[in-house]
Amino acid sequence: MIVKLEQDVSAAEKEALIEKVKSLEYKVTTVRTQEAEYLVGTGSKEFDIRLIGNSKGVEDVHRVSDVYKLVSRKWKVQPTRISLGDGVEIGEGSLSIMAGPCSIESEEQIDLVSRHLVENGVSIMRGGVFKPRSSPYSFRGVGLAGLKTWSGVARANGIKIISEVMDVAQIEEMYPYIDVYQVGARNTQNFNLLDALGRVDKPVLIKRGISGTIEELLQSAEYIFSGGNEKLMLCERGIRTYERSSRNTFDLNAIPILKEKSHLPVISDPSHGIGIRHHVESIALATLMAGADGIIYEVHYSPEDAYSDGQQTVDFRESSEMIRKMREVFALREGL
Numbered sequence: 001m002i003v004k005l006e007q008d009v010s011a012a013e014k015e016a017l018i019e020k021v022k023s024l025e026y027k028v029t030t031v032r033t034q035e036a037e038y039l040v041g042t043g044s045k046e047f048d049i050r051l052i053g054n055s056k057g058v059e060d061v062h063r064v065s066d067v068y069k070l071v072s073r074k075w076k077v078q079p080t081r082i083s084l085g086d087g088v089e090i091g092e093g094s095l096s097i098m099a100g101p102c103s104i105e106s107e108e109q110i111d112l113v114s115r116h117l118v119e120n121g122v123s124i125m126r127g128g129v130f131k132p133r134s135s136p137y138s139f140r141g142v143g144l145a146g147l148k149t150w151s152g153v154a155r156a157n158g159i160k161i162i163s164e165v166m167d168v169a170q171i172e173e174m175y176p177y178i179d180v181y182q183v184g185a186r187n188t189q190n191f192n193l194l195d196a197l198g199r200v201d202k203p204v205l206i207k208r209g210i211s212g213t214i215e216e217l218l219q220s221a222e223y224i225f226s227g228g229n230e231k232l233m234l235c236e237r238g239i240r241t242y243e244r245s246s247r248n249t250f251d252l253n254a255i256p257i258l259k260e261k262s263h264l265p266v267i268s269d270p271s272h273g274i275g276i277r278h279h280v281e282s283i284a285l286a287t288l289m290a291g292a293d294g295i296i297y298e299v300h301y302s303p304e305d306a307y308s309d310g311q312q313t314v315d316f317r318e319s320s321e322m323i324r325k326m327r328e329v330f331a332l333r334e335g336l
């Protein structure tokens with residue numbers, strides 16, 4: 001059960017409510033986010049919801065039987081939209097495109113990609129400066145210095161930045177330079193990182209774990225939400241299966257299922273999802289028809305020369321084509 005408290009709830013009213021919920025054999029956790037305060041009750045006993053709903057200090061109450069609570073659609077039916085400022089918004093009703101290289105490499109690369117995005121009306125740029133690589137001998141990112149350069153160029157061009165955070169200590173150092181923190185597939189269940197991201201006031205895109213279930217992704221999102229940060233997006237990026245002809249198996253099913261189960265925006269990552277450059281577009285378009293609110297993909301001026309993930313990175317010509325088609329497919333879907 002979730003009880004949303006009224007903003008001006010008194011300490012005595014809150015205490016009385018906690019006791020009431022406990023008396024129903026529910027375990028109570030108090031959650032205070034940047035937006036509101038909640039009591040999250042976990043238990044299974046049947047009870048008359050009016051018992052709680054009519055109490056002083058209650059704004060709203062719902063029974064949520066899912067293992068995740070605050071990110072569930074059973075709690076919040078209306079889809080969540082997230083503002084990055086300057087009119088850039090993410091969520092149901094609009095198509096969010098986030099594009100950029102797998103890794104930030106050089107000032108020249110940042111300039112060229114930014115220009116490509118501006119020319120195509122794309123206002124969110126992706127790129128890793130801290131890279132989780134399977135091998136320690138692979139390129140591991142340009143780090144904070146590169147992020148600072150990138151941020152300067154992006155701000156000058158009205159572009160928002162999404163970049164992966166791998167460690168709790170990086171949250172604060174990245175903070176002034178980014179607009180969205182990305183939690184990578186290898187960190188989806190790094191619970192210390194998730195807790196820490198609950199304490200920041202910037203949006204977080206959380207990717208599904210490499211072998212993670214949909215329910216595990218939602219529970220990871222619940223960590224951040226219950227830690228205080230409601231500005232969350234979920235991202236399907238493919239899972240590891242027995243199939244070897246693609247890098248990952250993009251789980252198209254996850255898109256409508258996540259949309260149904262959660263009120264959070266759902267973003268699709270076709271680049272990591274299939275891992276094959278000339279198929280990225282078709283997966284992107286398919287995921288839009290499946291209901292995705294946005295696409296994050298990898299683009300580089302010369303994918304052959306990219307420091308990482310070149311095999312799944314499109315060039316500018318392919319990217320422009322993709323953007324045009326994504327907008328058309330999105331408009332078609334919205335008009336159906």
Ligand code: PEP
Pocket residue numbers: 102128132183184185186207237272
């Ligand atoms: C990335 O976005 O470049 C990345 C490393 O993604 P993932 O965490 O999905 O592998």
Ligand code: MN
Pocket residue numbers: 102103272298308309
């Ligand atoms: Mn990548």
